[in-house]
Amino acid sequence: MFPKPIEKQPRAAQITYQAMLPLALLLWLGPLLAVALFSVKPEADFTNANYWGMPSSFEGAFNYGQVFFNSDMPRYLLNSFLITVPTVIGAVALSCMTGFALGIYKFKSNLWIFFMFVAGNFVPFQILMVPVRDLTLQLGLYNTKTGLVLFHIAFQTGFCTLFMRNFIRALPFELIEAARVEGISEWRIFWYVVLPLMKPAIAALSVLIFTFIWNDYFWAVVLTQGAESQPVTAGITSFNAQFRAAYQLMSAGSIVAALPPVAMFFLMQKHFIAGLTLGAVK
């Protein structure tokens, strides 16, 4: 293990390390903790310039209540869910199939198609912006959740295919050969042999895509406007315009907007990290 385990160091080093951990964390999350503090302060604290002192009264319930019952925030949150969940299902479903095709079969253009997915996944969004916006307008899907979902599914298929294909490559190929000898059709091999083995990859990819899509801002701005279809990342800017200078509400709103992917991360931590670090270890 590197660096040398702290247990094997002198006692003084151990105590220093133990003391430094919480300090470092406090420093690291400082800006975020500041927002959390803001979100429970009463409005009076800001007008009295009491920014960093103790809250003069604890108004967390009131501030968060305002966010949930007196703004468009619940609407934006719902939109985010209605955009994120179908995208996750769609992208994962498509990439299970593309990953299977590219991971199992040997055919001439295999590697080229794979590289096309990988390359497409890296292109700057701006080069897609005008044509995609135009296409969405022509389909009559501008400013709808469907329009956003369709694009997200297509774009995420690139990354998901990379992920799934490499995962399937690492599965024991003998299983598939054995099934073929038995005369099982390719579709059934996919459904009954490979798909059950892909469960960990599906879980990892689902949490990753959930976070990516939830946090998307650019496409939300390009393809939607207004509260009926905008997700929370885009909605928060209008929320902030509505409550300009009401720092306690803006803070509470930001925390609410940030929470779902954070919850997802803590609930599915193992899968999340497995997905994010795929390929980081040989």
Next chain:
Amino acid sequence: MTAVADIQEQESWFHRNQQRIAPWLFLAPGLLFFMVYVIIPVFQSFNLSLYEWDGLGAAEYVGFRNYEDLYWEWVDRDAFYISLKNNLIWLLLYLLSIPAGLFIALFLNQTVRGIRLYKSLFFFPFVISQVVVGLVFTWFYDPTFGLLNEFLGFFGLGPLNVLGDERFVTYGIIFAGLWPQTAYCMILYLTGLNAVDPEQIEAGRLDGAKGWRMLWHIILPQLRPATFIAFVVTIIGALRSFDLISIMTQGGPFGSSRVLAYYMFEVALSEYGFRMGYGAAIAVILFLIMLCFIAYFLWSMYREEKGH
């Protein structure tokens, strides 16, 4: 009789060629989506960059005039020049997240009580949307109450209006961007460190290697795959920077914090009017810069594939 035979014939044809047809059937839906929404639009943008178009009326073919205009903006040190320069600064400084991530990973790679929770909490900034990161740091820099100025005031310095000053604004935004990106690199390295071969470390220790020498000669070579991914995601992230700029400064003050990604958006979709062709030309430039890196990544992957 013949009809039945035909069906059998067809079935057996499908059966015989199943392994040739199956991959294409599996690929079809994903490939179709990807073509329509990603691959074809890239070419459409290339084409569009030769036109002048407001997004509504008829597009007028202007040849390379959009690129000529960009060239003059470059010569006159105008918006295009500033955006490109800022892109370069982003690219270079964003790479700091790799050593920073490695540093935190080394700090946290211990087995004391509660370390797992610490690792998760250090990873926290990556999970939060960049929009929220942008807001958090806008307040962090705020000249009247921001933590930064509280801190500077403690030493009798400041106040400093980071986001309102042309000299500092880009660095301020990059610093905010480094926060989540460092967390990402950290998690890559933590995973990599987990898989480092203990025997090699022991062998190194016997040879008297420790500290820096150990890190450089024994640990880092084993972390190569993690470093490669860290490079890929960091470079792509740097060139994609949009959210933070849009939230924190909207390119200001006086356009001094623009990057190509943001400038393109501004030209094509905001108050500058809908100059789609000109925007497409900027996007093409950004794409060509990205393409150098994409080609390099693919080439590395290709070597790896052939190596197997």
